[in-house]
Amino acid sequence: MRMGALKSLKEDYDIIDANFLHFCASHGIFSVEDVLVHDVYLLVASAEKLANFDRLKQGINQLLSIIETCHQPWMNGLEILEDRKQNKHHLSTGCERFDVLLHGGLHEGHVTELVGPSSSGKTQVCFQVASNVAMKLGSVVFLDSGNSFSPTRIMQMVTRISGSAGNKVDGFLQPAMRNIEHHAVFDIYALLKILHQLKLNLKSQTRYRLRLIIVDSISSLIAPVLGGSNAQGHALMVSVGYLLKELADRHNIAVVVTNHMVSGEGGIPKPALGESWKNIPHVRLQVSQDHASNTYGVYILKHPYMASGGSVTFMIP
Incomplete structure (x- = not known):
């Protein structure tokens, strides 16, 4: 509608x-x-x-x-086939092993969800992807719901990716930092306003080359409005999903959202936000972190073009 x-x-x-x-x-x-x-x-x-x-x-x-x-977010088989035929590309995550797992990186036009418990490394992966895209490919919008955005960490990653030191890094750092547009977002209404404004900007500004939208975390914004018999929360959740998919598809943008884990049947952890949200992301990846070795793991839970179960480990210095 x-x-x-x-x-x-x-x-x-x-x-x-x-x-x-x-x-x-x-x-x-x-x-x-x-x-x-x-x-x-x-x-x-x-x-x-x-x-x-x-x-x-x-x-x-x-x-x-x-x-x-x-605002049904589901895609049928014909829609997925047509999406595959469109001239869409991948955005490198900056981690070679991660890119290989995803057959090139994050797919433009897709919503990719990173799920995992607290301290599993989801935000660090977001920083890594944002740094690489901002430095090499174009603009990033980073929507931060938990005051977790760290310019210092972004600076460290850009410095590492550039392979430069001293004054030379400024030639990479300043453009990359300018390419990341950060917004603190603390409720779902603020999120909707920003997404609608992005939609208007993308329609009216032909030179605005937005490549990546990150929402960290989507669950902390949606979970508070769910529950009870009132239909409002579910409608808001579906509308957020619809907007993210519309922005991704119409403007060939890669969208990344993070989601936490909750206890499922038998105490087995599962992604939050329920079955309706489960159908919104095109790609669902579970993230883990080994703090002792500073290695990260990614496991494919859902992907439209490849079987689930694939996994890889990588490092983010």
Whole structure:
């Protein structure tokens, strides 16, 4: 579904009537996009003060249901085949063994998810990829939900990748740092606003060559709005997934998100965010780290073009 005006839904849904549209307009909501970037809990609280609260709440839930239904993130076999035929390339991660495992690196047009428990090295892998892309290939947007972004660590990695020392490294460091656009993002509404702004920028700025989007971590932004009987959290999650896949596909961008692990059946760890989110990433990789030897491991959990189970170890100095 396109991010159209709410009034366009009036003919198909009785609950979305003139009164409901007037209520939404009073809160600056005129489109589906406006609904997504508002705190729906506050919207419901505002509706509770009005005499027609029950009907307004039904209208809000109807909108969330429409969003969830229309923003399905799954790809069927034909879509995957067409995606494979498109002229898309790979972005090197900067780690040769990692690139070999992925048959060239991160696939442009794909959402790649790095999953693993705390301190498994997900953020370090993000730094490595961001440093390599920013230094050699183009712009990176790094969305940081946990104050984990480290310019010092990026500097160390760029210095190592460049193989330079002393004053010579400045010729690589300054352009690379300028190529990384960092945003601190602490809730899902801020994430949606930034993604929508990126979408507008990419449409209007033909010279803006964004190559990589990193969200570290996606689960810390989505998990707080999930749970309970309210459909809002699930609709927001699906909408985030839809936007990431749309940005990746339409603009040949590689998207990397990180996700933590939770306890599954029998206490076996599994990626967080449930079955619906599981279908959003094209590629799902499990990351581990051996702190004693400073080696990292990557295991393929899901990939559209290769069998699961492949793995490799590598170092990030």
